[in-house]
Amino acid sequence: MKRILVTGGAGFVGSHLCERLLNEGNEVISLDNYFTGQKRNIEHLMDNHYFEVIRHDVTMPFFIEVDEIYNLACPASPIHYQYNPIKTVKTSVMGAINMLGLAKRIKAKILQASTSEVYGDPKVHPQTEDYWGHVNPIGTRSCYDEGKRVAETLFTNYHTQNNVRIKIIRIFNTYGPRMHPNDGRVVSNFIVQALKGENITVYGEGNQTRSFQYVDDLLNGMIKTMTTGDDFTGPVNIGNPGEFTILELAQKVIDFTGSKSKIVFEDLPSDDPMQRKPDITLAKSKLNWEPVIKLDTGLMKTIEYFDKLLGEDKQY
Numbered sequence: 001m002k003r004i005l006v007t008g009g010a011g012f013v014g015s016h017l018c019e020r021l022l023n024e025g026n027e028v029i030s031l032d033n034y035f036t037g038q039k040r041n042i043e044h045l046m047d048n049h050y051f052e053v054i055r056h057d058v059t060m061p062f063f064i065e066v067d068e069i070y071n072l073a074c075p076a077s078p079i080h081y082q083y084n085p086i087k088t089v090k091t092s093v094m095g096a097i098n099m100l101g102l103a104k105r106i107k108a109k110i111l112q113a114s115t116s117e118v119y120g121d122p123k124v125h126p127q128t129e130d131y132w133g134h135v136n137p138i139g140t141r142s143c144y145d146e147g148k149r150v151a152e153t154l155f156t157n158y159h160t161q162n163n164v165r166i167k168i169i170r171i172f173n174t175y176g177p178r179m180h181p182n183d184g185r186v187v188s189n190f191i192v193q194a195l196k197g198e199n200i201t202v203y204g205e206g207n208q209t210r211s212f213q214y215v216d217d218l219l220n221g222m223i224k225t226m227t228t229g230d231d232f233t234g235p236v237n238i239g240n241p242g243e244f245t246i247l248e249l250a251q252k253v254i255d256f257t258g259s260k261s262k263i264v265f266e267d268l269p270s271d272d273p274m275q276r277k278p279d280i281t282l283a284k285s286k287l288n289w290e291p292v293i294k295l296d297t298g299l300m301k302t303i304e305y306f307d308k309l310l311g312e313d314k315q316y
């Protein structure tokens with residue numbers, strides 16, 4: 001049994017990760033400040049004696065004895081990370097420094113949840129790990145993109161300078177149950193709009209692309225990365241190479257929900273990447289990992305979740 005700290009443990013991905021690690025027989029500590037996470041995401045785990053919950057902000061130092069740290073704390077949806085951009089940078093950068101300092105002191109292995117956003121609006125397609133990216137350092141997305149890029153720098157430097165055992169994964173757009181219904185990301189937005197019979201808001205002309213990964217595939221990739229030998233640090237892309245336009249996604253959601261919603265076109269946010277698709281050659285060879293859940297299957301599971309959630313008529 002390992003003791004594992006998950007920062008951002010009450011968020012969408014973090015809550016699934018806590019559950020999976022507990023099911024695999026580990027002791028798990030969730031650390032979260034509940035900025036975008038919710039206690040209801042982890043309330044079903046509260047009876048488990050091997051699960052512990054701590055309210056804490058990663059921008060402040062923290063001490064605990066654990067074997068592994070998964071550093072997920074950071075708002076991930078553009079509307080949330082742009083709400084307080086200075087705080088977003090602090091969370092990525094000071095959070096990384098605090099967690100790396102902890103890992104160094106207690107000799108824990110530490111994994112950083114980095115992002116495909118480090119590639120910005122990419123000029124190389126599909127994106128390989130050796131591509132340096134095309135990021136606007138002063139744009140609306142830069143608090144997130146540059147914060148995550150500095151976090152990768154810090155991870156790399158703590159590894160080379162202090163021998164901290166690091167892993168960096170670059171996560172591509174991930175969706176699934178427990179996304180916040182109002183968090184503004186495209187999959188949750190479209191599903192909630194379709195289920196409520198509201199207009200489906202496609203930004204721009206909808207010909208920008210994304211590659212959507214179901215959360216279970218991400219968890220497999222994350223845990224496999226953490227269990228690699230110390231010589232493998234990444235960064236490694238973890239995403240589903242299936243590439244779809246936003247308009248194709250909207251149509252799928254309408255078809256699968258049987259909704260009468262109409263597609264409407266709204267302004268494209270600034271610096272919105274035009275295309276995104278992971279090259280997963282490295283993950284296949286180093287981790288023996290590739291995603292197995294097709295977009296149609298994952299969307300059906302996610303629609304089922306939101307249908308039930310909205311039916312419960314709770315306030316979010």
Ligand code: NAD
Nearest residue numbers: 008010011012013033035036037057058073074076171174
């Ligand atoms: P999320 O917003 O649901 O989860 C983030 C969690 O971090 C929340 O529980 C939030 O309350 C917590 N948090 C935020 N700031 C904090 C702080 N200062 N101190 C402590 N806790 C804090 O987002 P998610 O989709 O679950 O993403 C999890 C991680 O994966 C993030 O680091 C994100 O950047 C990364 N990621 C996610 C995706 C995706 O598509 N979901 C893609 C790329 C990278």
Ligand code: UDP
Nearest residue numbers: 078184185186187189201202203208246272
């Ligand atoms: N998007 C959209 N309508 C929405 C929400 C998002 O057309 O209601 C678009 C957005 O402009 C982007 C894509 O969907 O091109 C993915 O957006 P999301 O915020 O989910 O993730 P990210 O842009 O960070 O990849």
